[in-house]
Amino acid sequence: MDLSMLNPQQRLAASTLEGPVLILAGAGSGKTRALTYRAANLMDQGVAPWRILCLTFTNKAAREMKQRITALVGEKADDAWISTFHSTCARILRRDIEKLGYGRSFAIYDDEDQNSVVKEILKQQDIDDKFLPPREVRSKISDAKNRLLTADEWFAGSDRDHRCQLIHDVFTAYEKRLKELNALDFDDLLIRTLELFAQHPPVLQSYRERFQYVMVDEYQDTNYAQYMLVKLLTSESRNLCVVGDDDQSIYGWRGADIRNILDFEKDFPETTVIKLEQNYRSSANILDAANQVIAHNERRKDKRLWTDSDQGEPISVYCADTERGEAGWVVSRIKLFHGQGIPYSQMAVLYRVNAQSRVLEEMLMSTAAPKIPYRVFGGTRFYERREIRDIVAYLRVLENPADDMALMRIINVPKRAIGDSTVQELVRHARRQEIPLFSTLAVPPETLSSRPRKCVAEFAGLMAKLLVLKDTMGLTDFVEELLKLTGLQAQYENISAEDAESRLENIREFVGAVHEFEEANPEAKLADYLENVSLVTDVDSLSEDGGYVTLMTMHSAKGLEFDTVFITGMEEGLFPSSRTATDEQRLEEERRLCYVGITRAKRKLCLTRAYQRTIYNTPNHNAASRFLEEIPKRLVKDEAAARDRAFRDLTPARAPQPTAGKTPLRPGDPLSIPGVQKGFAASPARVMAAQAKPQFKVGDRVIHRKFGEGIVTAITGAGLAGRIRIEFIALGEKEFALSLAPIAKLEDDA
């Protein structure tokens, strides 16, 4: 294997094949490259590809690694297992889960399914879901599972109060119910695999012998269960290579344990430690900023990322009046940069919470032509849409008839007169007989009166028909047939509801996705597709040259890079989130998240915030994020300053002031008290009207208080009757009264 393309550390990483290896890889240091070369090198040295296991966190990372290894060694890379922890476990379980008393066609439950189960149990046990919100129960269960605790063990280590007792009871019932449903939640995929290994040593042994070489990407994000899995698999071969960066550990809230990477050398004393510290991604300014921010963390391994690339451009910091202004500025910059030749696909807007995407999306949509192509990742995923979930629920029931949750969802969708009372009767019957709800369809209870009985029988007939078709048709054809036979499609075709059209569109898109999947995996069965639905996220489908601007959370952006990155909402309370303010450890995680965000940028980084942000319909005034303050001023260019200067120059010495004699506090000033200051500044229009305007001429670059930057396209009339037309970068052309418009001339700074 030709390793001459690598730097000395990368080369060392790619050529240290035996024994435990810890690669500490800073952001942008070429760790994927080192890993892929290492895998290729292994194969080159005669290790059979099927003896290699690579574990990642996202399908995208897995896919990318697979592609890159294939590029180096060709087709034989196909025999290596390169996939996410969850898919790997699902694959192992599909083979042997019957040993644990589950059926092979187990369902994988997502949050919403989990929620339904918890709710069902709360109802059953007569617990008020206001006293014990399902959310909380779920998170407690997940926490416990991540630490490999059973309900009993969890309770023993808890406060042991009444509340914990209730949680324990729900937890216990939840586990029992999931098994009845022949379903596994996300955590179960790992746990049950470990259980399989623990209870059936020969199974473990076979995988141990098979996987002589194990590699783990993003090791800093592993939780205890994942740690155990890796440890179990490699305890004999000792050939474990992990790559990670403690500074990029951002999944602590999901049970990731940063100690896994910090203590790796303790776990494996004979470890070879390799540090990748040269960053190839970002300009010196960006890297400097990232380093300065992360240096504020106490708990980290000491390392110095360096680069020999140019200083690059200063980091833009922009403070807008409101979140709309913030979004407007981002949109205008995207247009500007695009005009300068940066492709849309090389720009990303990152934020802390998904909810922030909305304003951005509104602005992007309302912008004047040329429209900016964009794609929002995360948030409500495609498969979470109602009409899609309905189809998937049908498929799930057909694959796994024990899945009561899915059946309940579709038993009366589309409406077929099987109402609540009928369903309840069926459920009671199923409980008594201890059979799945599905089984009651064919043999409903005697007590059911004739009309509902007929409806149920008809539904049972439909499902029976589908069951036959399922095994005789191709996947895509089957789905099309299902849409017809069930009336799911007709449901939206006949109705003129305003959202019917988009739902139909989604359904068509779903069929397209199934088709695509079938093309890519001709052998695939329904079970495989369902697994894909459960484990694949939309971020996995991000493509490098999609020609669109990417909008996503900083969490989702981990592992990605863009020429230009915007990070919005750089405000205390939002980022870092107010929930982390009291806890130093969680605050450090927020800072790491900031580090991840900053280091996504190659050449241009723009950080924005808003003086006033409306959350829940309530205006908030947030101070600048501490992370913003942690970036040295010498690296920063304050974009708002140019705008403010333009306004200040126009403000007369004795402008009307809200508070006589005193400089008014502006929200965002260190002294301002949140909630006291209402708006941004007092009636700018009035201030402007009070004094003479500079002469505008066609072609001038101007800035408008509300609409942002624009170019003067026409001036008509004079004096009080004067009108001015401005073409705004983001929002198109608008006309104003010359004497009133809150506009200012802008010096050229681009």
Add this chain to the structure above:
DNA sequence: GACCATTTATTTTTT
């Protein structure tokens, strides 16, 4: 059993 109106929670990040 279906539909409409009122109420209520939602905001951390995701495999």
Add this chain to the structure above:
DNA sequence: ATAAATGGTC
């Protein structure tokens, strides 16, 4: 503000 959940009515 919005979307889901509940409850009451036809």
